[in-house]
Amino acid sequence: MNNRLIIIVILLQVLSVKSIAQEPVKDDLLKIMVGRFGQATVSMPFPGAGEMDVISRNASVISLRDNKLKIVLSPLTVGWFISRKYDYRIIETDDNKGIITAGTTKEAMEWDSYPTYVQYDSIMQSFVALYPQICHLDTIGATNYGKIVLALKISDNPLTDEDEPEAFYSSSIHGNETGGFILMLRLADYLLKHYNTESRTRNLVDNLEIWINPLANPDGAYKTGNTISSPTRFNANGYDLNRNFPDPVSDNPNKQMETLDMMTFMKSHNFVLSANFHAGKEVVNYPWDRWERRHPDDDWFYYISRKYADTAHIHSAAGYMTFLDNGVTNGWDWYSVYGGRQDYVTWELHGREVTIELDDNYITPVSQLGSLWESNYRSLIGFLGNALYGIRGTVTDNITGEAVPAKVFVEGHDADNSHVLCDTLTGGFTRLIATGAWHLRFTADGYLTRVVDVIVADEQMTWADVKMDPIVNPIDTVTTAGLFIYPNPANEFIKVVLPERQIGIVEVMIFNSVGINIRLNSVNSIVHTTEDIPLYINVQDLPGGVYTIIIRNRATKVTDKASFVIVHRK
Numbered sequence: 001m002n003n004r005l006i007i008i009v010i011l012l013q014v015l016s017v018k019s020i021a022q023e024p025v026k027d028d029l030l031k032i033m034v035g036r037f038g039q040a041t042v043s044m045p046f047p048g049a050g051e052m053d054v055i056s057r058n059a060s061v062i063s064l065r066d067n068k069l070k071i072v073l074s075p076l077t078v079g080w081f082i083s084r085k086y087d088y089r090i091i092e093t094d095d096n097k098g099i100i101t102a103g104t105t106k107e108a109m110e111w112d113s114y115p116t117y118v119q120y121d122s123i124m125q126s127f128v129a130l131y132p133q134i135c136h137l138d139t140i141g142a143t144n145y146g147k148i149v150l151a152l153k154i155s156d157n158p159l160t161d162e163d164e165p166e167a168f169y170s171s172s173i174h175g176n177e178t179g180g181f182i183l184m185l186r187l188a189d190y191l192l193k194h195y196n197t198e199s200r201t202r203n204l205v206d207n208l209e210i211w212i213n214p215l216a217n218p219d220g221a222y223k224t225g226n227t228i229s230s231p232t233r234f235n236a237n238g239y240d241l242n243r244n245f246p247d248p249v250s251d252n253p254n255k256q257m258e259t260l261d262m263m264t265f266m267k268s269h270n271f272v273l274s275a276n277f278h279a280g281k282e283v284v285n286y287p288w289d290r291w292e293r294r295h296p297d298d299d300w301f302y303y304i305s306r307k308y309a310d311t312a313h314i315h316s317a318a319g320y321m322t323f324l325d326n327g328v329t330n331g332w333d334w335y336s337v338y339g340g341r342q343d344y345v346t347w348e349l350h351g352r353e354v355t356i357e358l359d360d361n362y363i364t365p366v367s368q369l370g371s372l373w374e375s376n377y378r379s380l381i382g383f384l385g386n387a388l389y390g391i392r393g394t395v396t397d398n399i400t401g402e403a404v405p406a407k408v409f410v411e412g413h414d415a416d417n418s419h420v421l422c423d424t425l426t427g428g429f430t431r432l433i434a435t436g437a438w439h440l441r442f443t444a445d446g447y448l449t450r451v452v453d454v455i456v457a458d459e460q461m462t463w464a465d466v467k468m469d470p471i472v473n474p475i476d477t478v479t480t481a482g483l484f485i486y487p488n489p490a491n492e493f494i495k496v497v498l499p500e501r502q503i504g505i506v507e508v509m510i511f512n513s514v515g516i517n518i519r520l521n522s523v524n525s526i527v528h529t530t531e532d533i534p535l536y537i538n539v540q541d542l543p544g545g546v547y548t549i550i551i552r553n554r555a556t557k558v559t560d561k562a563s564f565v566i567v568h569r570k
Helices: 003-017 022-037 049-058 078-083 117-130 179-193 199-207 257-267 298-314 341-347 366-388
Strands: 040-045 060-065 068-073 089-091 135-142 148-154 166-171 209-213 271-278 282-286 328-330 353-358 390-397 407-410 428-431 436-443 450-456 461-463 466-468 484-486 493-497 505-511 526-528 535-538 545-553 559-566
Touching: 022 040, 022 078, 022 089, 049 060, 049 068, 068 078, 117 135, 117 148, 117 179, 135 257, 148 179, 148 257, 166 179, 166 366, 179 199, 179 209, 179 271, 179 353, 179 366, 199 366, 257 341, 271 341, 271 366, 282 298, 298 328, 298 353, 298 366, 341 353, 390 436, 390 450, 407 428, 436 466, 450 461, 450 466, 484 559, 505 535
Parallel strands: 166 209, 166 271, 271 353, 282 328, 390 461, 390 466
Antiparallel strands: 040 068, 040 089, 060 068, 135 148, 148 209, 282 353, 390 428, 407 436, 436 450, 484 493, 493 535, 505 526, 505 545, 545 559
């Protein structure tokens, strides 16, 4: 029996012989356990929605099932919890059960034991040494204990920031949830080894930038030093890092260095798809955790979550990942979380992140690491493939060809920051969305809004390269003797640069080749024009042909005219 269990047994024996002051003794035991081990788990009846919301804001809820709530308390939260005078029960746990530490790095890379921290670092370094053409090792930051938070980039050009969708896998933000740690290492090893032999893997690596962070909380996992022994959920300061991110409604004033570093890292990339791996249950959890209302892409989130769980069902023993809706849940429907990374990424960074609970055991016993991999690795690979579907394209200036940092909205659909942003350097964007016909609206400062219709098919990429017209550009401000029309020939619109004599209130008329006056909804016959701002006319509804535009100043009666051609693309 290990030291932790001995202490728990002794304390429980003391507790059992007390006939008075029962609750204070239990509270003292809870304080002792948290002080000695850095955390303690309690169970209590569901307190009702209102009090549940209070608990979620102040402590680390880990599960709600059958009207029983489980909470992990740290030195920061145990005093608050005791002050609430809840009816609770301490849950005995053995945090070292199933942990076997590898003797060497080579042994650790057989994936049926847990590496030391030094071995973990060596494994990550070895990936780059063995596969320098397709991977690169980066540092997200450092912890309070000076451990490094590592991320491996796997791509066909790992040292180049290509205009490709970026996907991010991150595990063990809770240090005592260990199965995902090994899964991420093994997944990196699999992708690198199979790049030249497996077409599906090669397609992912060639067309995505895949980032893998196997261990987001090294201080929690390696609390005692170089080996995983009595790991804790929390960081070195006792904070639950997955309750430490800015909330869509209220910010967290005590953001930890691991959180700040992760935020900086994720902001420096445009992750279109990401997953955060946990343990304690077996379920794919999708946004929102913070709100009861659904994300606009709720159908799409359910679809990709359902696909992950159903694939795992095919390749696992009966009963695996069947929690709640057969392995899938909306976050709020399970229990509310404030300050979670999933909602931060999806809300503030305009990304799409899910939380995947891999194992009912917080610490996956080494004897089960193989089956955990077998149950999940096809789902892990398939989930990455979602980043290759939906809508992708670039947005550029129609005059200069330079990238435009536009916002991309799905009309009648987007809400709660669900729109996406174009890359500021390339103008590239990816909009993951369910199948269907969609109207995309592109907006950017200094540019006319564009609306483009697209059709998205199941598990296919639809391309939408968009050119936006600046509201004012050098051509618009030139001095012209008459009407200057561009583009000419035109397809969707024309801009008419006006001479000075046509500034003011003018009458606009357009005639076709046989002299018939065409009335356009996009332009009134009487227009108030302004210096250096051309007249914008939508002509996409006109048939192809030659047209004449006549503009007459209402005050001076001066008239100018010019011709333009419409050629519609097939």
